[in-house]
Amino acid sequence: MESINGKAFEALGPYPIVQAAVALLILSIALLLVWRASRDKAPAREPVPQWLMMGPLHDMMMSVHEVAEETRRTNDLLSDCKDVLGDVLRELQHARQTLELIRNESRMR
């Protein structure tokens, strides 16, 4: 029995305790990292990184916003112009009818 034990220990080599200690250390660190990894969440990947929104792209977006605002104001002004022109048209039609009436009156005389 002792000879079998002796052979078994010889087969382990001269540094079984050191080897086992290193393997246990590695396993312990691995377990710690698995536990830590299960707690940590990977940051969600943003479709567009924030830094991309700085500098020229930001200026461009501001310009687009200003252009859109100006266009909205222009639309309001055009709408007002349309109303005024509508009023002018009505006045012109009224004036034309009046002139036609005057002309007809003068012919009848």
Add this chain to the structure above:
Amino acid sequence: MRLEAADEMTLPAILRHFENRISEVSAALMMLGIAALLIVAPAAADAHSFDLIGVAIVDAWLATTFIAVGTVRIIALIANGGWPVYGPWMRAGGALLGALIWSQMCLSLIVLGSPSPGIPIYAVLTASELISIYRALAGHHGKHQR
């Protein structure tokens, strides 16, 4: 992210696929390289760096073990993202086996061999594998693999 059919074999496409997992790919390729070396030249198993591994794995199975671990890691890395449940755990398991192997090889050189440049190399590989375990599992939840 899968390799696109149009550009699957170009270097940029391969690098884009593996992203920051290239260190794991390197470690897996090292294992396959060591296996090839052991098959072509079995005398390489007598190197000091394999002395302590011989306690756990007999020389005849050394190449097979390296091939098995390296292949599983490569498959897990190629299919990365395609197996959201098992892929990260396969990567972590491969990295753990890698860390154990590299650490034992490092220890072999420290206690048995003469001072060798392999000592810092195996030490850094061990640390890199341990970091890979964390990176493979951190918040994977099927989507956010790193």
